[in-house]
Amino acid sequence: MFVDVLIEKIKEKNNPSVIGLDAKIEYVPSFIREEAYEKYGKNIKGVAKAILTFNKYIIDAVYDVVPAVKPQLAYYEMYGLEGLQTFYETCRYAKEKGLIIIADGKRNDIGSTAQSYSTAFLGKTEIDESTKEATFDTDALTVNPYFGVDGIKPFIEDCKKYNKGIFVLVKTSNNSSGQIQDMVTQGGKSIYEIVAEYVEDWGQSLKGKYGYSSVGAVVGATYPNQAKIIRKILKSGYILVPGYGAQGGTARDVAHSFNSDGLGAIVNASRSIMCAYQSDMWKGQYSEEKFYEASRAEALRMKDDINSVL
């Protein structure tokens, strides 16, 4: 069961946080960039290879600190086929290091098409009746709820079959998320509350031994008041919390997504970890060549910061 493995890794590392691997080429130190450009050319391929090297440095620096990584698919798609090759290899490398991989793709579509997305990231692709191959083979995927349950069912079936998880968008961290998500319906509930109820319902058949479900929710750290409400609705849903760090969410803000048992949420930080070497806090202490040590220092600081409020 995905959620049980997640919880056990969180406990083992005493760290409910996940590192987002969303590298733009601007984040990559120049010595890595230059080496890749020399070898592969100053083009998309060179960029994609530089990002792969960068990701491996980060993974090497944090794999004993965090339970999971969250590569954001948009940043790999931006670099085309070479970028997606880097996504694939980053996932393989992180898996070898024992990390859980949450593919952040915000995918979804109508049922038959949702099945194809599920197959791509969680399931296995049929070559013929007797042959199947895993393609991206990540451990969990973020999904969009706009289609209703038709778009969720295929993922749930694959979660059961292959021990995988999903995190459904409930309340996103951006400024305009209220334009749809905060709309109040005639029954008096907002859309994010209704979606949270759906998520709780959808997850009933995927509850693990700690009482949590492999069907989780995405709730931005930038909305602590809504997080309080959602945490109450989601009796069993694990919450993936983006928006800590560079987006402005604090440890106090993310605390609302946890339960009193110290479980129930996992907090993501991307830029603040990847670009720690450029940040005011660390740039005096670590050179660009030692950027990964700054990332590790920031990952440890974040761990302590979050644990301090639980």
Next chain:
Amino acid sequence: MFVDVLIEKIKEKNNPSVIGLDAKIEYVPSFIREEAYEKYGKNIKGVAKAILTFNKYIIDAVYDVVPAVKPQLAYYEMYGLEGLQTFYETCRYAKEKGLIIIADGKRNDIGSTAQSYSTAFLGKTEIDESTKEATFDTDALTVNPYFGVDGIKPFIEDCKKYNKGIFVLVKTSNNSSGQIQDMVTQGGKSIYEIVAEYVEDWGQSLKGKYGYSSVGAVVGATYPNQAKIIRKILKSGYILVPGYGAQGGTARDVAHSFNSDGLGAIVNASRSIMCAYQSDMWKGQYSEEKFYEASRAEALRMKDDINSVL
């Protein structure tokens, strides 16, 4: 302006329809499959190559009939990196044949990440300050509205800069689409009406010479009553209509998405065209070897069917 080019191609071919290229390997005739398996192996690569060959046959058979094709990204992602290579090559081939390419990815995320998706499909990727490369370089992309305007702005900027378009999900064709989309808010409007109003608003800066905007909407053929309402709200939005054919939508159903000028909508059919050779209507007349002739016959039948109600 994307929407002007779309309208001109629709007029030139007298055909407001688009063919979905969403091939699963089961759709591909066995002679194509076997040839690909012999050459590349009975594996993901063989499958991806078979689908590329299949797509090229379909494109060759219909490029003078339809203005556009709509490859569904989920089906390519399902076949991993090889599948995405097929997506890329299918787009290049369709473009050479003068077809408009609507990438059906239902992508979106918070602003900075939405920018990366936009860059991937509509824009150009920065290598450094002076070098940019187009990656997937499609003409339009379907996008999900759940994040509100933050998630839409980056696409709109790229639509302006690169003459591209987007189609925002308003009312999707699946059974459970009402779970969120039909929720009625305290102001008395449903979510799909509110999203339609947003789409109309978002598209104001992208209106072309025929009065339509490059910011369009997705409205399923399976909901003709809602389509009537949405058509009234969307004064300038072009509507992409999935759900005709295999999903059960008829020409009469899709008619509601058009305006009295015969413009305002483009209707998609995927399975009914790709698998025409297996359908009750055509399988007596075309052998599996001539599957593409069945696809052409069905594309022509669909064109007449839709034009008959406009």
